[in-house]
Amino acid sequence: MATPFHAAVLLILLFISATTSSAYKAQHHVRSSIKAHRFLGKFSQSHNKPSGPNIQQYEYETRYFEQQLDHFSFAKLPSFRQRYLINTKHWAGPSRSGPIFFYCGNEGDIEWFAANTGFVWELAPQFGAMVIFPEHRYYGESMPYGSRDIAYKNASTLSYLTSEQALADFAILITELKRNLSAQASPVVLFGGSYGGMLAAWMRLKYPHIAIGALASSAPILQFEDIVPPETFYDIVSNGFKRESKSCFNTIKESWNAIASKGQENNGLHELTKTFHFCRKLESTNDLSDWLESAYSYLAMTNYPYPTDFLMPLPANPIKELCRRIDSCPDGTSIFQRIFEGVTVYYNYTGTVDCFNIDDDPHGMSGWDWQACTEMVMPFASKNGTSMFPVYEYNYTADEEYCLQAFNVKPRPMWISTEFGGHDFKNALRTFGSNIIFSNGLLDPWSGGSVLEDVSETIVALVTEKGKTSCPL
Known part of the structure; x- marks a missing residue:
């Protein structure tokens, strides 16, 4: 008893x-899932004290x-x-x-x-x-x-x-x-x-x-x-966007090929750098894709019905706001500008950022990278049709190569x-x-x-x- x-x-x-429940990073074809592992390790590089208007101070x-x-x-x-x-x-x-x-x-x-x-x-x-x-x-x-x-x-x-x-x-x-x-x-x-x-x-x-x-x-x-199926994570993220707006979902889904094609053009990386307001020139379109994937995934994890500073200063229902911005762009707006207008909900909702540093871990070797390269081996994949993300299969060999290069260890x-x-x-x-x-x-x-x-x-x-x-x- x-x-x-x-x-x-x-x-x-x-x-x-009950209260918590109700309150409320791509190459095509082959890609290492280590980048995706960082979604779970989203706090590993947080060195600042908690601050912001929505942060409660407890004794x-x-x-x-x-x-x-x-x-x-x-x-x-x-x-x-x-x-x-x-x-x-x-x-x-x-x-x-x-x-x-x-x-x-x-x-x-x-x-x-x-x-x-x-x-x-x-x-x-x-x-x-x-x-x-x-x-x-x-x-x-x-x-x-x-x-x-x-x-x-x-x-x-x-x-x-x-x-x-x-x-x-x-x-x-x-x-x-x-x-x-x-x-x-x-x-x-x-x-x-x-x-x-x-x-x-x-x-x-x-x-x-x-x-x-x-x-x-x-x-x-x-x-x-x-x-569990490796595509589960990205399917749930994608469904969150499709639920808000199918046109928004399709715009994001179409953007990956558009970004890859633009990167192949003369001066294409320079144009993308300018459109997305990066502080330094893009070295590859993969960096941009990872940056965007991170934003979409983090938004799915923090899609609360109230404003929050949990990861970034965000409005209530941030996915809804991102899709509203993408869908409300005037006719003739390029797909790159639409995506940029949307993703700023995550990266610059306060409007105080002049340019973006695409690498949020400039010194490498975060704690979660190590954990993902040793025991926290979580397979991720993205399938055509159900996902708005680029299609790729989980590839352990790619993970192993990354981890050997980064830490000289095998997962x-x-x-x-x-x-x-x-x-x-x-x-x-x-x-x-x-x-x-x-x-x-x-x-x-x-x-x-x-x-x-x-x-x-x-x-x-x-x-x-x-x-x-x-x-x-």
């Missing part, structure tokens, strides 16, 4: 999931915890300081077994996630909960070896950037905090969205004695190997499903898992790689047909 606290936790998770204390660099060996290696944010203002305390709300930090600065995870903060006072936001190793200020430059130097220093090590960080942090606070009886509830949602679900499976349950929002734990496409499961996931979750809620809105392109059906009485899928459940929670 469920205890009153278990019932309370279930109500918390149900409320958060917390910043602390640091000394972590082992390698939890799975006894080699003498340097430790590092893991940053975490904590709020105990409303905590009921150990004598009353006050719960702990623990957000599984994603691939970026933890202060940014704390500022965009409002429901955890808002519900904590009602349940007397402590709130903890730990930072993922190798992101934000939680850098091994003392600096980002050294930590990201090569495959040897990056080798400890894995999801397994990150989960062990979380488990040890929770255990030590509870011990220091004499709060061993305080139950822990995990939260997370996107990659953080994957970590929340995996941590509940790997460390069931550490946390009693997890809310995994927009968590594509099945976006590996051949578990392990079967490791995640070996470590955490994936094939026959329903039977595995039903047999070995419990107390996980997978929250998804079907407008979110990551929903296609998540769990969309109830697996058991305690592994529940909350799905909103017209909902968006990408971060923020």
